[in-house]
Amino acid sequence: MSDRRAEGSEPPAKRRKVRKGTRSCWECKRRKIKCQFDAPDDAVCIGCKQRGTICRSQEYDDENAPEPGQKSDPPLARRLDRLEQMMERIVDKISVHRRGPSESGHIPTPAMTSIESSTPTLPTTAASQGPASRPATSAGPQLLPPLNQHYWVCNSLRSVVPPQAVVDAIISASPGALYAVSMCYSDAERCAGRAETTASLAVSPPMTAHALILAKRALQILICVQQLPPAYDWDALGPSAPITDTMSRLLNGATLVTSNDELMGYAEGIECLLLQASYQANCGNLRRAWITTRRALGLAQMMGLDKKHTAAFRSCDPSTSPARRTSPHVLWVKVVSWDRYLSLLLGLSLGSRGNEFGSEKASEEDTPIDRLEKAHSLISERISERNDKHQRDPSRHQSIYALTQDIDLELEAAASAMPPGWWDEPRLDPFASQVSMWDATAKVLFQIHHFTLVLLLHVPYMLRDLASPRYDYSKTTCVATARDLLSRFFSFRTHNVSAYSCRRVDYAGLIAAMTLCLSYLGRRRTETWVRSRLSDDSELIELTRRRMEHVARVNGDRLSKEAVGIIGQLAPIIQKATAALQGPTEAEAPPSPEAVAKDLQFNIPYLGSVNIKIPGSTTYSYTADWHGHRRHPSSATSALDRMALSPTQQQVSASLEAPQSSFSDIGFMQFAQYDNQLPFGTGPSLGAEPDFMAGADDWALQGVDAAYWSLFEGIM
Numbered sequence: 001m002s003d004r005r006a007e008g009s010e011p012p013a014k015r016r017k018v019r020k021g022t023r024s025c026w027e028c029k030r031r032k033i034k035c036q037f038d039a040p041d042d043a044v045c046i047g048c049k050q051r052g053t054i055c056r057s058q059e060y061d062d063e064n065a066p067e068p069g070q071k072s073d074p075p076l077a078r079r080l081d082r083l084e085q086m087m088e089r090i091v092d093k094i095s096v097h098r099r100g101p102s103e104s105g106h107i108p109t110p111a112m113t114s115i116e117s118s119t120p121t122l123p124t125t126a127a128s129q130g131p132a133s134r135p136a137t138s139a140g141p142q143l144l145p146p147l148n149q150h151y152w153v154c155n156s157l158r159s160v161v162p163p164q165a166v167v168d169a170i171i172s173a174s175p176g177a178l179y180a181v182s183m184c185y186s187d188a189e190r191c192a193g194r195a196e197t198t199a200s201l202a203v204s205p206p207m208t209a210h211a212l213i214l215a216k217r218a219l220q221i222l223i224c225v226q227q228l229p230p231a232y233d234w235d236a237l238g239p240s241a242p243i244t245d246t247m248s249r250l251l252n253g254a255t256l257v258t259s260n261d262e263l264m265g266y267a268e269g270i271e272c273l274l275l276q277a278s279y280q281a282n283c284g285n286l287r288r289a290w291i292t293t294r295r296a297l298g299l300a301q302m303m304g305l306d307k308k309h310t311a312a313f314r315s316c317d318p319s320t321s322p323a324r325r326t327s328p329h330v331l332w333v334k335v336v337s338w339d340r341y342l343s344l345l346l347g348l349s350l351g352s353r354g355n356e357f358g359s360e361k362a363s364e365e366d367t368p369i370d371r372l373e374k375a376h377s378l379i380s381e382r383i384s385e386r387n388d389k390h391q392r393d394p395s396r397h398q399s400i401y402a403l404t405q406d407i408d409l410e411l412e413a414a415a416s417a418m419p420p421g422w423w424d425e426p427r428l429d430p431f432a433s434q435v436s437m438w439d440a441t442a443k444v445l446f447q448i449h450h451f452t453l454v455l456l457l458h459v460p461y462m463l464r465d466l467a468s469p470r471y472d473y474s475k476t477t478c479v480a481t482a483r484d485l486l487s488r489f490f491s492f493r494t495h496n497v498s499a500y501s502c503r504r505v506d507y508a509g510l511i512a513a514m515t516l517c518l519s520y521l522g523r524r525r526t527e528t529w530v531r532s533r534l535s536d537d538s539e540l541i542e543l544t545r546r547r548m549e550h551v552a553r554v555n556g557d558r559l560s561k562e563a564v565g566i567i568g569q570l571a572p573i574i575q576k577a578t579a580a581l582q583g584p585t586e587a588e589a590p591p592s593p594e595a596v597a598k599d600l601q602f603n604i605p606y607l608g609s610v611n612i613k614i615p616g617s618t619t620y621s622y623t624a625d626w627h628g629h630r631r632h633p634s635s636a637t638s639a640l641d642r643m644a645l646s647p648t649q650q651q652v653s654a655s656l657e658a659p660q661s662s663f664s665d666i667g668f669m670q671f672a673q674y675d676n677q678l679p680f681g682t683g684p685s686l687g688a689e690p691d692f693m694a695g696a697d698d699w700a701l702q703g704v705d706a707a708y709w710s711l712f713e714g715i716m
Helices: 028-031 048-053 076-093 112-118 149-160 166-171 177-182 187-191 198-202 211-226 244-259 267-283 287-304 328-346 370-394 394-416 434-461 469-495 504-518 528-555 558-582 638-643 647-655 705-712
Strands: 597-604 609-614 621-624 663-666 669-675
Touching: 028 048, 028 149, 149 211, 149 244, 166 177, 166 198, 177 198, 177 211, 187 370, 198 211, 211 244, 211 267, 211 609, 244 267, 267 287, 267 328, 287 328, 328 705, 370 394, 370 434, 370 609, 394 434, 394 469, 434 469, 434 504, 469 504, 469 528, 504 528, 504 558, 504 705, 528 558, 558 597, 597 705, 647 669
Parallel strands: none
Antiparallel strands: 597 609, 609 669, 621 663
């Protein structure tokens, strides 16, 4: 208008007369939708908040209406209509769960996800920071509150979760469903009904849920998918994405949260990291699982869980009753137990010391399973400390062996504290209920973990001083424990052939099989008890090898495939031991040159080369030096061994020769240490070693073999 006054001097907007009870803005009227407000005194309706438009009551003139005589722009109108229709389809597709009438609070539209990062944030004013009001005299534009900066993460997580029907089918078919919901709870809490139920997995979190709640649910579903039987018919679930794509999307969506430190400052943050570490470990990515667990440990320490100062321990899920949340004490036990297990298995340093959770006061409400778990955590710490002391000063082997005996007494005390008959091998019934199968499976896993600790405790002394009976207790303990462990491994993997379910069983089975084979190196003929078990041990090793071969074939699992190869290489040790203990017969033909001595070589990434000499005759003399950390190759065999070593390793072997003492035995070991003195990026090993953070596809054993062989380093 020609006589329009300057801005700032115009009178207040003139009010229009509307019907009584009308409280609809022009934008909602134009779209023919109901105009709703979060609160009666809100100045901006929900629709305008979501659309980012100006909320102007119909009491005032519509400034956006075309002036009389103004021609509309049909192409522009059509484009706007198409844009609105597209946005509505996005909302219908993503927002499966609508906001209920009883809910309150600002809920941004999922459609804003794709444009949030490119939309400039409106400046924040005092009016938008405080409680909004709708004065009758105000007609100016209302500034919108800032959008949730992590809302696009929540939307991404909601979009990766499979349809509800698919989730229901996964939960009912997966043996990992109960594990996924109760992993962060103690056995006492689970028995008391405090843990989540598998039915909760079928309930989607509300639209207002924190990103951690969505990430936790995605990880729980991911673990359920991971532990589905290999023969599960995924295609029968309908036109959904392939199972590998589904798992990848769930993991990537959860990683958006777990990799964002700004979101992790809650109890659910620790739970998500433990769930992610469990998934990584079952995939065979132990080193990544170790790093994830160490992040959970650091987060728990920042919250004060190690010092029992839980003021910073809080939940981001207000809808869950505090009585059903995991306690800070239990969560700390879980984090420490995972860290110590992975550190011991990989030969890495521990992230925490002490046993503050193992006191009688802290264990008053514990079940026997809970007390055993805490004992295993403490014993893992002590074994790691024992290994560190031996590495720093191997000359103190007498006091270190005394420490080993003390730890062995603790293991026996922990085993004796369990109820009568608890150590009997459980029967895994595939037709049992889910809860019964969970109890039996948990029992097998605890037994296998206990036997693994016994082996890792005594293996360093299994081949030490073979001519003397001083360490016979460690030798017999290793043999008996390896048999018990392999028996449970075969039973478990016969029932559960999924390689990605309870992966720790496969590592334990490999360690036990290697230990049982190596135990026949250097057995004296006076040990007649070995003769009676030779055939049984040989059969047990073969059953283990075939079971691993079956798991590798069904799942395409590289770890099981490599374990089959290692066991196949070590199995001849028992065969040669059988011939040695039985003695030569008159009809026996003279051994061929190839049978007189056979060299087994294991190239261990980032450790070195291990050579095992297996003689083919019943009498075989060799020389050995037990000085220091390494076994010095004898002059009679060094040339043969060096043929299989790299030039750098040949230099190491040549520099280790020293005066040697000799005695008779069945076989012996030699160790050529990894040369870490060369400049970075040089040497013959460049490109031969896997990437230090490689996954299971590129580095199946992940350093478990290096940690195992290093236990023998003091006698090689």
